[in-house]
Amino acid sequence: MHCNDNSRYWMRIVVVAFAMVVLVASGTPASAQEGAEARKFTDPSDPGYEEPIANYDPWEGFNRRMYKFNYGFDKYVYLPVVRGYQFILPKVVRKGIANFFNNLFEIRSVMNNLLQADPKGAFDATTRIVLNTTIGIAGVWDPAMHMGFNRDDEDFGQTLGVWGAGPGPYLVLPFLGPSSVRDGIGTGVDAAVGTIWTSWVINEVYSRSAAERDRLYWGLTGLYYISKRSEIPFRYYETGSPFEYEYVRYIYLKWRQVSIER
Amino acid sequence: MKRFLLMVLWLLFMPAAMLHAAATTGAYDYPFVNAYQATVVGTPTIYRAELPEEVPVEDYSLVVFEDREIPDVFWYSEGLKFSLVRQEKRAPLIFVIGGTGASYNSTKVKDLQRMFYQAGFSVIALSSSVHMNFIVNASTTKVPGHLIHDTEDLYRVMEKAYQKVADRVDVSEFYLTGYSLGGTQAAFLTRLDEERQVFNFKKVLMINPAVNLFNSVGIIDQMLADTVGDAPGAFNSYLGRVIRSFATAFDRSDPLSFNEDFLYQVYKKKIPTDAALESLIGFSFRVSASNMIFTSDVMSGYGLLVPPGTQLTQTTPLIDYLGASLHMSFRDYYDRYFFPFYHARNPLLTPEQLQYQMSLESIAPYLRRTEKLAMMTNNDDLILSPEEVAFLQDVFGPRATIWPTGGHCGNLQQKDVVAFIVSYFKD
Numbered sequence: 001m002h003c004n005d006n007s008r009y010w011m012r013i014v015v016v017a018f019a020m021v022v023l024v025a026s027g028t029p030a031s032a033q034e035g036a037e038a039r040k041f042t043d044p045s046d047p048g049y050e051e052p053i054a055n056y057d058p059w060e061g062f063n064r065r066m067y068k069f070n071y072g073f074d075k076y077v078y079l080p081v082v083r084g085y086q087f088i089l090p091k092v093v094r095k096g097i098a099n100f101f102n103n104l105f106e107i108r109s110v111m112n113n114l115l116q117a118d119p120k121g122a123f124d125a126t127t128r129i130v131l132n133t134t135i136g137i138a139g140v141w142d143p144a145m146h147m148g149f150n151r152d153d154e155d156f157g158q159t160l161g162v163w164g165a166g167p168g169p170y171l172v173l174p175f176l177g178p179s180s181v182r183d184g185i186g187t188g189v190d191a192a193v194g195t196i197w198t199s200w201v202i203n204e205v206y207s208r209s210a211a212e213r214d215r216l217y218w219g220l221t222g223l224y225y226i227s228k229r230s231e232i233p234f235r236y237y238e239t240g241s242p243f244e245y246e247y248v249r250y251i252y253l254k255w256r257q258v259s260i261e262r
Numbered sequence: 263m264k265r266f267l268l269m270v271l272w273l274l275f276m277p278a279a280m281l282h283a284a285a286t287t288g289a290y291d292y293p294f295v296n297a298y299q300a301t302v303v304g305t306p307t308i309y310r311a312e313l314p315e316e317v318p319v320e321d322y323s324l325v326v327f328e329d330r331e332i333p334d335v336f337w338y339s340e341g342l343k344f345s346l347v348r349q350e351k352r353a354p355l356i357f358v359i360g361g362t363g364a365s366y367n368s369t370k371v372k373d374l375q376r377m378f379y380q381a382g383f384s385v386i387a388l389s390s391s392v393h394m395n396f397i398v399n400a401s402t403t404k405v406p407g408h409l410i411h412d413t414e415d416l417y418r419v420m421e422k423a424y425q426k427v428a429d430r431v432d433v434s435e436f437y438l439t440g441y442s443l444g445g446t447q448a449a450f451l452t453r454l455d456e457e458r459q460v461f462n463f464k465k466v467l468m469i470n471p472a473v474n475l476f477n478s479v480g481i482i483d484q485m486l487a488d489t490v491g492d493a494p495g496a497f498n499s500y501l502g503r504v505i506r507s508f509a510t511a512f513d514r515s516d517p518l519s520f521n522e523d524f525l526y527q528v529y530k531k532k533i534p535t536d537a538a539l540e541s542l543i544g545f546s547f548r549v550s551a552s553n554m555i556f557t558s559d560v561m562s563g564y565g566l567l568v569p570p571g572t573q574l575t576q577t578t579p580l581i582d583y584l585g586a587s588l589h590m591s592f593r594d595y596y597d598r599y600f601f602p603f604y605h606a607r608n609p610l611l612t613p614e615q616l617q618y619q620m621s622l623e624s625i626a627p628y629l630r631r632t633e634k635l636a637m638m639t640n641n642d643d644l645i646l647s648p649e650e651v652a653f654l655q656d657v658f659g660p661r662a663t664i665w666p667t668g669g670h671c672g673n674l675q676q677k678d679v680v681a682f683i684v685s686y687f688k689d
Contacts, residue, residue, distance in 0.1 A: 053497070053498055053501055053581075053584065053585075053588075054498075054581050054585070057579075060577070060579050061577040064576060064577045065576075065577060068338075068576065071338070236338075237338040237339070238365070238367070240363065240365045240389075240393050240394050240395065240553060241394065241549070241553045242335070242336065242394055242553060242556050242557050242560075242580065243552070243553070243556070243580055243583075243584040245580070246580060246581050246584050250501070251505055254501075254502055254505045254506070255505060258505065258506050
């Protein structure tokens with residue numbers, strides 16, 4: 001029985017890992033195609049270096065197509081579902097659900113703080129989990145914040161960055177949006193950790209059959225992605241700027257850089 | 263010395279206090295006496311009027327010109343977007359026109375929408391005529407910012423938008439308002455409406471209008487020139503600093519929200535210096551200007567930035583055009599593109615004539631005699647010179663309402679201001 005459960009975790013991790021491989025692989029041939037358009041502004045001696053808000057994006061053709069794909073997915077699949085979710089549930093309930101998932105996945109911040117050799121960060125995140133899971137009732141509320149423990153997301157992409165890994169080329173991931181090669185790998189690692197952790201938690205608190213636990217896992221996963229999108233006001237192609245792709249890219253990469261330096 | 267300074271400050275603000283007393287009854291409870299803070303921060307929650315959090319907004323897309331070809335690079339902007347909020351029963355309908363570069367679903371337009379919906383109006387919200395989506399779909403000349411041509415384009419869009427939703431709304435009377443550039447345009451639209459008689463607007467309110475577009479954009483250009491400058495790399499390091507302060511204030515991994523409001527959010531977290539606020543206002547207008555200039559150039563094929571014959575596709579990197587257009591001020595737009603373009607259509611036109619046409623001064627007699635037109639602004643509106651505030655006071659007389667503070671559109675959500683706007687249209 002236990003063995004069977006273990007194989008289920010690994011099944012889930014393999015699904016996630018496979019998805020990541022597909023993403024990265026789908027990016028690679030595009031880089032060859034778009035090589036002619038590649039421009040690099042990271043070297044100060046380049047004449048284009050002083051251009052405002054330029055970034056290293058050798059796979060731009062692929063990325064722009066993926067950006068458009070994400071717009072379509074958002075418009076015809078993701079947002080209609082999110083609107084239904086927002087219609088059914090009042091704001092306070094949605095906030096509780098978002099808090100629940102933040103708490104569930106805060107274990108990643110603990111892990112990444114440890115990997116970044118930041119014991120203070122790891123301690124704060126652990127304290128938050130303990131307080132929010134108990135007083136905050138499974139994380140639905142965030143009392144830890146009011147006690148001075150602010151949420152500080154640390155992901156594996158940041159961990160790689162802290163140990164000196166540069167972002168590499170900018171990469172727009174299908175469904176997930178702006179990323180970089182480094183952060184894409186980080187997202188994969190974090191997703192795997194989230195999968196193992198969620199499965200473990202379900203096993204600990206939900207003593208039904210394996211099939212029911214499986215249903216709960218996939219149900220939670222679906223709810224997580226709906227809740228996550230519902231908290232992000234961004235809508236593709238609604239900034240009113242013909243340079244939206246460039247601005248989003250610049251802000252994403254700059255933001256990540258600052259998050260890592262801090 | 264300090265006492266002397268206080269004395270000077272008191273004298274400076276006295277006319278404002280007196281104007282205020284003349285314009286309103288009761289205390290005007292607005293916290294910022296600093297026009298930059300007001301413009302950027304707006305109205306803090308406790309000073310705001312209570313408005314419904316969510317109103318039933320319906321989004322629409324309109325084909326304005328059947329034969330308009332949408333360039334591949336703007337594939338996502340096809341169809342002019344606008345929104346309707348409707349009352350179930352017979353009700354007045356008001357058109358709201360966004361300010362410089364603002365979208366029909368920008369924060370300020372939505373605030374006005376909620377305000378009028380609560381007051382019992384149906385509302386049609388339109389993007390500014392210098393917004394990308396408008397230029398691509400609805401601008402006749404494709405070179406926006408011209409008060410007369412833009413007004414004709416806006417009027418056409420208002421007609422078509424109303425036709426599109428006519429079977430969904432039962433309209434008793436039509437009203438019109440707009441802020442900033444939209445406020446200036448509201449006057450020209452009223453004049454055009456008297457000629458065309460399609461809507462026969464019952465009342466119109468111009469909110470924080472520019473008196474002279476050329477003067478106002480000069481002030482805005484100067485804000486950026488004074489603070490950020492125009493050296494190579496200046497915008498890069500400036501934007502980097504802005505993002506850095508934002509990322510430091512908010513510890514989240516989702517930075518996906520870029521627009522003027524986003525820039526404003528950045529500085530809400532801590533009280534910044536005047537220079538920082540000035541740069542922020544200047545920069546967000548510059549972003550709007552660069553959006554407008556590039557869009558217009560692609561649409562018109564004029565060749566200001568994009569060499570004629572260049573094929574831009576869905577996957578063409580645009581970074582070089584962004585770089586070039588961010589370095590163009592409104593004044594550059596006027597001198598190198600706007601004037602030459604309209605001069606080519608009318609060789610007798612002088613720069614001075616065109617500047618004069620782009621002003622409320624050019625229709626002053628009309629403004630003086632048109633009773634259904636009223637104007638609301640702030641004594642410290644950043645886009646107006648003191649002479650221009652005096653001009654508005656003089657021309658509109660009792661139909662002018664000038665609040666002592668609020669900067670440029672910073673007090674639109676303030677209780678007394680909202681009450682005034684609603685009562686103006688309802689009485």
